[in-house]
Amino acid sequence: MSMDKVDIFDTTLRDGEQVPGCKLDSKQKLVIAERLDQLGVDIIEAGFPISSPGDFKSVNEIAKIVKEATVCGLTRSVRKDIEVAAEALKYAKKPRIHTGIGTSESHIKYKFNSTPDKILERAIDAVKYAKTFVEDVEFYAEDAGRTDNEYLARVCEAVIKAGATVLNIPDTTGYCLPEEYGAKMKYLKENVKGIEKAKLSCHCHNDLGLATANSISGVINGARQIECTINGIGERAGNTSLEEVVMILRQHPDLNLDTDINSKLLYSTSQMVSHKMGMVVQPNKAIVGSNAFAHSSGIHQDGVIKKRETYEIIDPEDVGVNESSIVLTARSGRAALAYRAKKVGYELTKVQLDSVYTEFLKFADQKKEIVDTDIHQIIEASPINIESIA
Structure with missing residues (x-):
């Protein structure tokens, strides 16, 4: 059975750049835009052209270099905004x-x-005017998450008649629960005349930590576009995380939904955006955090060493990470120590491992993490003579 396509609308360069201290220059924006195009993003929201000469220039330059993706500019329902964006x-x-x-x-x-x-x-006037410049017009109903469904349906129906091709239903304040947001999409699918002429889009904020869950609920209930950012950056607590929704859909083929994103570029893209924006990715960030495929508990390490899928539902290589990390700490067991020792050139017998493990615990109690150079010291300090296999 063929999968239904979910478009990925990336707003890293618009909503993502609204984070205090994350201002990018035009050159940096061009580099990120090119990577987003390579990543397989369907729509790149390049900026808010009327907001500043710099933003206008960036959108203009991005429009020139993007080869595959649709390039989008944001406006208010103001004619001058629309003219400048065009x-x-x-x-x-x-x-x-x-x-x-x-x-x-x-x-x-x-x-x-x-x-x-x-x-x-x-709303009608803005869409009609935008339609005189471009065929593809997306309409956003800001704060749709807190908008009465009946009125929202009335607005959606009117802007479809005016020519809107996409209907953005934003949970602007991150207020909605997943069931509530999904039900809103379902209501619109069932109650807006002409809905088949437009695509419903999810634009969710993370104020309550529900942006990703709400977006997934939205597409399950009929939306076919997700608006998101790399690393989930954005206003306040951020936006829906691109890497999260992409991998959720890929890990749940039963939903019959997928994207065109090249997932092997996710980690490197995350690092690129983090570096250029000066926004550190939290270590426990899903998919792209430094701890996403790291294991320090002895029980987990033993399971992963025996069969990776025991504790990992995603193959790290699928998102561009070379391999899982076995991190040695005081909580690590013998299996992890033997695994890491072999990586640096020591094949330990059971007797040797028992001896080395005693020395290892002494080191581990004094340090947060044991690194490769420490392993050599630990083995040298062991009372049993151990030869390197290297």
Whole structure:
């Protein structure tokens, strides 16, 4: 059975760059954009062209070099925004304008001091105007997560009639529970006339740590685009993590959903973005963290050494990591010590291992982690003479 395609919309260069202290220059953005294209991202949101001359230039230059992906520019539902975005995207092989407006009661009342009917008019006008410049127009209903479903469906139906090709349903504040967000997608699929003419998209924030779960729930319930960032960077607590949703779909073929992402480039792309943005990837980050395939507990180490799948559901090579790490600490057992000793040139018998293990524990109690040079010292300190097999 063929898999349903889920488009990956990467907003590392727009939403991801809104993190304080993570400003990129145009040259850095071009390097990342080229890598995203190689990675297999379907849509690259290159920036918010009207926000600054630098952002305009970056979107313009990215549009020139991207070979495969759609290049997208963000706008508000303001005609000048849309004109500037269209100009920035004029060299793109596949341009997309991403326009929209807040639809929740909170946004309508307090952000816009407006009414639902007036917001609907602005949404329709923005999409119609964007459509005069490009064929591919995505509409975002900001704070859709807290928007009444009936009104949200009304807005979606109207912008589809106006020409929207993609409907972005953002959980802007990261408020929704997965069941709630999935139910919202299901409601739209079942209640928006003409929904077959547009693609539903998930754009989830991580304020409650639910961005990835919400995005997966969204595609299970009918969405076919996920908006995400490398390493999950973004406003406040971040966005949906690209590497997480890609590997979740790949590890669960029963969902019958997949992406075109070349997963073997995930780790190196993560490192590239981390380096250029100066944002350290937390060690326990899923998929790309330094501890994602590292084992220090003796029980886990023994299981992984005997059969990797005992404690790892992903082959590290599938995401571009060379191999699993057996980290030697005071919690490590004999199997791990023997494994690491062999890596540096010692084939230990059971008697030798017992002797060396006693010395190992003395070292390990004094250090957080035992490295390769320590293994040589430990073996030399052992009362039993051990020859290297190297």
